[in-house]
Amino acid sequence: MRRKTGLYxxxxxxxxxxVGAALLLGGFLLLKLTETELLGQRVEYTRQMAMFVARAASTPNAAPKAPPNFTMIKAMLEDIGPEVASWDIYDRYGNRMTPRKKPSPVLTSPDKALVQEVTYYSQTVHRVDYKREWIPVVSPASGLVTVATPLRSSTAGNGVLLVRFSLSEIGQQINAARNMMLLYVVLYGAVLTGFGVVLLGRAVIKPVRQLRxxxxxxxxxxLSTNVAAHGPGEIADLANSFNAMTDALQKGREDLIRSERMASVGHLSAGMAHEIGNPLGAVLGYLELLKSELEPGRSKEIVEKSLIEINRIDHLVKELLDYAAPTGEQQEIVDPADVLRESVDIASHQKAFAEIEFSVDSPARIGLVRIDPHKLMQVMINLMVNAKDCLEDSNTIYLAATRQGQFAEIVVRDEGCGIPDDVLPHIFDPFFTSKPQGKGRGLGLAICQRIITEAGGKIVARSPKDMGTTFTILLPIERDG
Structure with a gap:
């Protein structure tokens, strides 16, 4: 299996x-433009030099068949330097007029065409033979520029000066420039690549490694793992999506654990109803009978205390049965606003709420929801009991019912001691309580959550520091009231 390369x-x-391709392309385009410019300048220079020599060596007042001043022409061309590759003088028929010790080479067709063009038009013409080489490791590009110009300004009868100039210097310059350009590409490309790698490593590689x-x-x-959402927008979005995924997974796991725990409690409660309920009822009956037969005294006092404790056990069993009992079969269509007002009316007449004031904010109608009204009342009274137990300086419980879109919202709020942050996530767990021993069994809120959940709703708690606790119930509205 082929090994995968790393992101770096x-x-x-x-x-x-x-970067290398971009720099090479830009460099070669610049070299191409530079070479074309140098070649154009070189051609213009050679034309001007050839015309200068021809004018200097021309003899306008000489006889029509007078020969050109070969000595002067030779001296002037030699002064130009080694860039003059060769030169010759031809008559209008293409015959060589330059005196040579060695036989002159045959005039090529392109050169002959230049001579004929100068003879016919009496103007300077040129031809460029230049081979361009782009690969810098080969020999420099070379070539010639051939310039043909008349020797007399008044007539072409005295001959045509044909001068060949070397273009090897241009090839050498371009070759040196290409080598310098390649060195620049390597060095500058390495610097750009290095900076790019550092920046990308900070903006991309580091967040990706953190995600991994x-x-x-x-x-x-x-599942509590979160990553910092920094870097480019896409990387930050990926980190936010990862955090949302882990939060959803953690919540799903907590819900699953809670569901399994509730199911276990339900099975346990059903078993306790059969195993404890009947013997407990018999014990209660015997103690009541014994109490009625005893005279006032120590024995009767012990029986009365035993009855109190047995009643506590009986109450616990009933709570467990309420928790385990299904609620969906008894659901009805009710308006939560009516249930809220009835719950407050019942609570206000109980001795436990004698010193409590209720602040109710609710319209006459909200909408109809499907739930057992007795179970919903049980939830509201349970929340009011918890609110009462948390009150310290205030004695007011705030209740409200409103419609939020397609949901009925019921709010129960107090200004008491609040719930610590480490306790708040567990308040709906069965048998979890933060109250003193004997004050609660940790089933009230678990039962409330089960009732609301089975009705398709949701119950949440918020407890900002030093601002009391707020319970919010959301129930889906089935139709308008």
Whole structure:
């Protein structure tokens, strides 16, 4: 199996290719333009030099068949330097007029065409033979520019000066420039690639590695893992999506654990109803009978205390049965506003709420929801009892019922001591309580949550520091009232 390359390697290779290709393309285009400009300047220079020599050596007042001043022409061309490759003088028929010790080479067709053009039009013409080489490791590009110009300004009868200039110097300059350009591409490309790798490493590689490490921790079971959402927009969105995923997984796991715990409690409660309920009823009956037969005294006092404790056990069993009992079969269509007002009316006449004031904010109608009204009243009274137990300086419980879109919202709020942050996530767990021993069994809120959940609703608690506790119930509205 082929080994996969790392993200760093992929980025370095990709950046090197992209930066190198861009710099090479720009460099070669610039060299092409430079070469064309140098070649044009060189051609213009050679034309001017050839015309200057021809004018200097022309003899306008000489006889029509007088020969050109070969000595002067030779001296002037030699003064130009080694860039003059060769030169010759031809008559209008293409015959060589330059005196040579060695036989002159045959006039080529292109040169002959230049001579004929000068003879016919009596103007300077040129031809460029230049081979361009782009690969810098080969020999420099070379070539010639051939300039043909008349020797007399008044007539072409005295001959045509044909001068060949070397273009090897241009090839050498371009070749040196290409080598310098390649060195520039390597050095500048390395610097750009290095900076790009550093910046991308900070903006992309580091967040990706953090995501990979966080994924490994999640795989090991740590669903509380979160990553910082920084970097480019896409990376930050990916981190936010990862955090949302872990939060959803953690919530799902907590819900699953809670459901399993509730199911276990339900099975336990059903078993306790059969195993404890009947013997407990018999014990209560015997104690009541014994109490009625005893005279006032120590024995009767012990029986009365035993009855109190047995009644506590009986109450616990009933709460467990309420928790385990299904509620869906008895659901009705009711308006939560009516149930709220009835619950407040019942609570206000109980001795436990004698010193409590109720602040109710509710319209006459909200909408109809499907739930057992007795169970919903049980939830509201349970929340009011909890609110009363938390009150310290205030004696007011605030209740409200409103419509939020397609949901009926019921709010129960107090200004008491609040719920600590470490306790708040567990308040709906069965048998979890923060009250003193004997004050609660940790089933009230668990039963409330089960009732609301089975009705398709939701119950949540918020407890900002030093601002009391707020319970919010949301129930889906089936139709308008």
């Amino acid at each position: 390697s992929e980025i370095i290779f990709t950046m090197a290719v992209v 490490e966080a994924t490994s921790r999640v795989t090991d079971g740590d």
